[in-house]
Amino acid sequence: MRIWGKFFGVVIGFMFGRFGGALLGLVIGHYWDTRGGKIKRMVGRGNSRQAVFFNSTFAVMGHMAKASGRVTENDIRLASMIMDQMRLNGDARRDAQQAFRDGKSADFDLRGCLRSFRMLTMGRPELLQMFLEIQLQTALADGELHPNELEILHTIGKELGFNRRQLDELLSRWQAEFRFRQSHGNAQMQPIGQAYSVLGVTAESSDQEVKRAYRKLMNEHHPDKLVAKGLPPEMMEIAKHKAQDIQTAYDRVKLERGMK
Structure with a gap:
């Protein structure tokens, strides 16, 4: 039984936010225990914050791509293009592809993923904005914004600390x-x-x-x-x-x- 993520999440959360922080830590720890295997393997190859950014980016991209009902060729092309831009090959590319597939699954925990990402990136605004902009690009890959995609963007914005006005400004700029x-x-x-x-x-x-x-x-x-x-x-x-x-x-x- 995987419990260490929940244990450390509660302890660290309590240290920073008392009981409210402990509850949030429990949620994030649960996500780490149940879906953090890929991240843990990636952490072995580099910085944990970078590994979380890497995994979360492609997982949420996969979730966004499925939001309109099916993953289109444009969605796959965009994901491949970003992997190419990042010069991902071998294990790194396979990790990205697996994260993308994980995000498409019906039981993908979007909020848990986002909360884990925000905590482990220490809420750095530049990283949060870069993450959000990549998801905006995914949502608009086919030139249209599906209502389900907009709903997911609102969830991402809220979980990462962006208000509606900031999200609208980023969407307009992108x-x-x-x-x-x-x-x-x-x-x-x-x-x-x-x-x-x-x-x-x-x-x-x-x-x-x-x-x-x-x-x-x-x-x-x-x-x-x-x-x-x-x-x-x-x-x-x-x-x-x-x-x-x-x-x-x-x-x-x-x-x-x-x-x-």
Whole structure:
């Protein structure tokens, strides 16, 4: 009988949050005992926080992909693309594929997975946001947002500490970024409206507000900073793509405004 996760969850939870913390620790410990085997094997190969991020990301991706009723070719293509971006091969790729399959199962404990993830990543906002953005990308893989997918996104946002307004802002930014990526070429060719949306500002924003938004986003998505805070090194390529999109959008806005 697996009880050690629950035992340590209760002890640690009580230390930080008394009885309420102990209850939360019990829930997280139960998830660890029942579904943590893959994570435990991965921990043996590296940092525990990174292993949890890695496993949880693909498990929730699988759960999201199944939300519309069936896993589509676009869902599988997106998961494979992210694995390719992360250069996953051998055991690492098989771990990711298994986590994805685990997330598709009918008894997948979404809330338990998210609570375990949030606790073991110590609630670092940059990692939580990166995780949420990957799930947003999964939900919109087919260009549409199914009601079940939106419900799951709301659950993810709530469990990770994002309010409805923050989730809506991230969703709007990601949709703009998706369209922005479709416009290949240099900064001059990028649609200005979408460039503003990627930065989370508008044409009415001042130059100072644009610069402030750009610096904030780059600080949140700088690959080296994210890895230092627990992002698995394999996911650095995803962070690089995100930072490149932010930089391209900022270059487009600067060009439009004649900013230096």
